[in-house]
Amino acid sequence: MIRVVLPAHLRTLARVDGEVKLHVEGQVTQRSVLDALEARYPMLRGTIRDHVTQQRRAFVRFFACGQDLSHEPPDAPLPDAVTNGAEPFLVVGAMAGG
Numbered sequence: 001m002i003r004v005v006l007p008a009h010l011r012t013l014a015r016v017d018g019e020v021k022l023h024v025e026g027q028v029t030q031r032s033v034l035d036a037l038e039a040r041y042p043m044l045r046g047t048i049r050d051h052v053t054q055q056r057r058a059f060v061r062f063f064a065c066g067q068d069l070s071h072e073p074p075d076a077p078l079p080d081a082v083t084n085g086a087e088p089f090l091v092v093g094a095m096a097g098g
Helices: 008-014 030-040
Strands: 002-005 020-022 060-064 089-093
Touching (some): 002 030
Parallel strands (some): 002 089
């Protein structure tokens, strides 16, 4: 099971409390985790990545094991600790402002 932590506004939209647990077939990558997340919670489609390009939204970041994975290729394998459920995959709303 892959553990995913969503920001509060996306948890509200998906109507979930706490972290989400997903079963991901095949290699565990950002793409496969987000595909599984959007399949289980279709109301999240388009909120984390663009509908057409599938690119990460500008104000969304991905973290795991203390690392910022936001600029990693979407098909790069996630760390083993995420794959085995020891660590969550974090979807974080980025902060902006002046």
